[in-house]
Amino acid sequence: MTQGVPLVRLDRVTKRFGEVSAVHEVSLDIEAGEIFALLGPSGCGKTTLMRLIAGFEQPDEGRVFIGGVDMTDVPPHKRPVNMMFQSYALFPHMSVEKNIGFGLQQEGAPRAEITERVAEMLRLVQLEGLGKRRPAQLSGGQKQRVALARALAKRPKLLLLDEPLAALDRKLREQTQFELKEVQRKLGTAFVVVTHDQEEASVMASRIAVMRAGKLEQIGPPAEIYARPASRFVAEFIGDINILEGDAATAVRPERIRLERGADSPGNALDGIVDDLAFRGSDILYRVRLATGTTLRVVTPNSGDRNTYRRGDKVRVEIPPDAHIPLEH
Amino acid sequence: MRPASKARSRRNWLVIAVPYGWLLLFFLAPFALVLKISLSQSALSLPPYAPVFDWSDDFRAIVEKLQALSFESFAGFFNDSLYVDSYVSSVVIAAIATLLTLVVAYPFALAIARSSPKVRTILIGLAIAPFWTSFLIRVYAWITILKDEGLLNHFLMRIGLIDAPLGIFATNTAIVIGIVYSYLPFMLLPLYAAIEGQDQALLEAAADLGASPWRAFLRITLPLSMRGIIAGSLLVFIPAVGEFVIPDLLGGSDTLMIGRTLWNDFFVNRDWPAASAAAIVLLILLVGPLLVYERVQLRDEKVRA
Amino acid sequence: MRAGANLARTGMLIAGFALLYGPILLLVIYSFNASRLVTVWGGFSTRWYAALLQDAQLIASVRTSLLVALFSAVIATFNGTLAAIALARFGRFRTRTIFAGAIYAPLVMPEVILGLSLLLLFVALGIERGLWTIVAAHATFTMCFVTVVVQSRLAGFDRALEEAAMDLGAGPARTFLTITLPLIRPAIVAGFLLALTLSLDDLVIASFTAGPGSTTLPMRVYSQVRLGVSPEINAISTLMLAVVGIALLFFAALSRGHGD
The missing domain is CATH 2.40.50.140 (Nucleic acid-binding proteins)
Structure with missing residues (x-):
């Protein structure tokens, strides 16, 4: 990747479902190594925007660039981007190890390398010794860690996290927020976090994009958005006002x-x-x-x-x- | 269309092509043939009908033939009181049997659905199990029971309840009994699904608000299981109208049901156009219920998605 | 009050199961009756079973039925599974309504209509009727049952699982083979068994589409039943019930073991 090229560039991207524009002419850049939050109420288009980056949706208009390359028409399995699903989407018929190694296996990586990387990932998310378990035998917090490990196993430049903490209870959530930041610092992977929780976005992100009805309302660091909301909607959505x-x-x-x-x-x-x-x-x-x-x-x-x-x-x-x-x- | 979605649509058609082709050849094409043959005249040959259209017909020939189409079979159908009677009595017998099946199945389904969750799955499994056994054998079992010298009459005479056999066998009553028994699983399953899915707290709320158990049943359970009632009734009524085995084995020689009439026209009288006309009429008769059923199915599909 | 409701429920359950299983049970009991008369118990005997083994036509019909069931169930499972994937996954495509209609219709369509229409097709195409025409007919009418079973499994299936596989680099075919297929396998097996059972059970459609040399077991039983009640039929019936019963117990045990 050359200097000056953003990791992800969305250029006037529009996605319609029937009559409704889920995403309307959105342009934004995501830089390497940052934690970027897509924040907004449910139905604002933040999930669709993330799915457009992952390749699960194709835009009706506009282009999606990843690492400077036009990836608009590239299917998800050929994009250098990985995703952590809200439901975690752990394969129920595979062990934790097989889940984490799945992506590498698709690449055709040698077995020894897969084993090594899986062990490394298990260490990273502090799940050593649980590799042989099935997803059904894990707690909610453990599943979340396996999902994270699986999404990071291929060392993507960008990780998409769809409401990563929604399924966890309050106490676990705060702890996990800091753990995710820790992991991000260690690996230097850029994170795009989709969330409806402004507190979560503020705790985790270096920049926040606030969305409303398919459009971008404001992009900026959390403190700036808090201090100088660009619109009444942003002011009311972020914090008390x-x-x-x-x-x-x-x-x-x-x-x-x-x-x-x-x-x-x-x-x-x-x-x-x-x-x-x-x-x-x-x-x-x-x-x-x-x-x-x-x-x-x-x-x-x-x-x-x-x-x-x-x-x-x-x-x-x-x-x-x-x-x-x-x-x- | 974008290349990615074009590729996807090509892949989709690859998946659909085989089952679609199969259905076109073995399901939709045969219906066109039934229609065609029902419009031709019967002949003493093999196959026993004079074809209306040939594959070699050009367009003008088809137009000419269309003008000379034979509605003889259909005219025969409605002039012949045998057909009209079997048409009417099929619907009446199927309707009575469907209603009785519902009356028998509802309390049964309710009793299963209200059992403890663990027992419930075993019980519904047991209730559905006879469906996996031979239909023919289940109907046959009732011959043994209902015949004049059969087990039921024998038993009733033995305990002195009756002096002479009831004479149920070879009547429409026997057909109704046969349908109720054979189609019970088809009614039970949708009813059970509709009742079991209900939140028990609804009944507690109704009781809390002062409704008696009976009232709570009438106002809560019954309306909420309406989908099950409709689906189950259609699953019994539609095939029962065209039923052949049950009227043939349990009915009398004077029993008229359209499925049996069609069978006899075909196998005994070898009047193919008449049999085809009977099939078309039966189909028209069932179009309404079939469409309702489709709609219920498609709505279920939407709900699930 | 509560006790009364419990009593009523138990009573209903007993009555219901007595109705469902009573006639079948009587059939089984009388198959061991030494007497030829239905209503007279002449002592325990297995002579009717011994007689069955001598019936070459019967044994031939069992063979025909098994072959037809096996071949038709394989075809129906293949077609039905593909159709279920199309209906559950492809969203709205052109002619979807016709496709869905053609799939659901045989579910409730009277068998006489299906049988007659298929026969006319075979005659029109000049195909000689025999084992393979029954196979084609049975594969057609059992396919929709496979579709319904598999489709309901696909509908209750987290789409994110497939997306996760693609996200991790598996192409569509790979995703189907490594994720979708293993997870819908129980439904495919259930659909196959359903197709097998329906084929073994069918009399009407087989009667229309069979040729002179291809009599199935239900056709054979039917021709005997028409002649009246006989202990031999009771014995055949009992054997058929036993096969189904053992198969059901086997799969109940299997699925229970799987659940743990």
């Missing part, structure tokens, strides 16, 4: 709003009443009803007993000028 309607609508993140007891203070402050509150451990969420009738969500860090308000308390809300995010639509 208050929308302030006015001459021009603006948005404010709940943690940027400050609360004070109902005392006089200058600046752009507003009076309100604490409608309800939720103790969330590390922080507290307040619902503050303003005199104007608008209800704001305000998050303050939990710093012991200080500054805790109760339901019905009169408060004054202060929004720093730079906390306002202008919204176009």
Whole structure:
């Protein structure tokens, strides 16, 4: 691969199912070695976009380049890209070893090499000793690791992960997120993670593409998207937000709003009443009803007993000028 | 079309070609022939009909022949009271038998579906098992039972319930019994599938809301098993209308069912056009139920996909 | 209340199974009756079974039936499996409706119609009727049963498994052989057995398509049944039931062992 050529380039790709455009004129580049997240609600086209890269779907318009080569018409089994399926898709009639070695076997790799690579992969995902088991004999977390090992066994330049953590329970999910990043750092493989979970995307990805109704809404690093969402949709989808309607609508993140007891203070402050509150451990969420009738969500860090308000308390809300995010639509 | 999808479509046709060709030759072409022969005149030859169309016919010859087509067999069909009677009595007997099969099978299927999950699969397996045994033998078994000097009459006379044989054998009643017995598995399986798939919590919810078990059955279980009832009834009714073995073995000499009439026309009277006409009429009779069945099948297919 | 429901269920189960198995059981019992009369028990005897062994025509018909069943089931399984793949995997293709219709129709089509139409075809093509015409006819009407069984297995099958194989570098043919085929094999075997059973059982279609030298077992039994109830038929029936029963037990045991 030559310098300057992106690992994957989608050039105005459109995919229709009947009348509906699942993906509409999407162009984007994915660089070698990065973790790229495709984020959006279900039905936004993120899975279709990933399947277009893998080759399971052919675009109606536009081209798909992988490593600078036009792969639009290349079937999936001839693309240098591997995928980890949401359902894991482990072959139930094969052992863990056979599953992991399947891809290499298709390449016609010598048996000794396959054995060696399978052992290496089992070490990588910390499943030594389970090679002879059948998928049905594994826990959910173990299956996920086998799926990862199988997809990485051919050392692809790019790994596609379809909702990689959706089938795991909450506790396992966080741990696995960091393990996946660890594996990615070790191998230097580029990851494309499809997810509907903005937190997951933020934890894992170096760049996020937010999709809506088949179109790209915004691409950028997580912090940038959080701080400067390009649209109202992105603002509402990523993190918690208050929308302030006015001459021009603006948005404010709940943690940027400050609360004070109902005392006089200058600046752009507003009076309100604490409608309800939720103790969330590390922080507290307040619902503050303003005199104007608008209800704001305000998050303050939990710093012991200080500054805790109760339901019905009169408060004054202060929004720093730079906390306002202008919204176009 | 893109090269990739073109290649895929070529591969698809390779897979379809053999079964498709087979069906065209052995299923669709024969129907065209039945239609053709039903429109020709019977003749005392072998094969016993004068052909209407020849493979060598040119277009004009076909047009001429079309104008001179013989609807004799069909006219004969509707003028001859034998045919009309067998047409009507086939439908009546099949309908009564289907209804009775449903009445017998429903509580049976319900009892199986409401058993514990482990027992359930064994029981439905046992209930379907007779389907794998010879149809002919199962019908034959009822001759032994129903005959005047058979086991049923013998038993009833022995215990003094009757003085003379019931005389069920060689009547339409015997045919109905034969159909109910032989087609029971066809009704049981769709009913069982429809009842077993229901969430038991629905009945608990109904009971919680104050419905008696009987009401819960009428308002919940029965409507939700309607698909099974329709599928099972069609699976019994359609083949029963054209049934040959059961009326032939259990029915009397005066029993008229269209499958048997067709058989006799063909094998006994050697009137091929008449037999073909009977087949076409039987097919027309079954087009409605067949279409309903297709629709149920295709919808199932969609649901599964 | 609950006990009452349980009692009713048990009663229904007993009545149902008595109805299903009673007539078959009577047949078996009377096949061992020494007396020729149906209603009179003349003591236990196996003389009717011994008589069967002398019946050369019967033995020939068993042979014909087995050959027809085997050949037709192989063809039906091949065609039916391909058709199931087409219906389950190719989405909407042109003439799909005709294809699906032609596959599902024989499932419920009266046998007299199928038999008659196939006979007319063989006559029109000038093919002499015999073993092979029965094979073709049986392969046609049993194919749809294979399709239904295999298709339902394919429908309940995670498509991602096939995609995963392709993603890992296996071409379409490779994917089918290493992934799809092993996973639908139980359904293919079940379809084959179903086709085999239906062929062995068929009287009507075989009667239309058989030639003078190719009498199947059901045709032979039928011609005897027409003459009335006889202990010999009871004995043949019992043997046929025994074969099916043993086969069913065998496969039940096999599938149970597989499940563990």
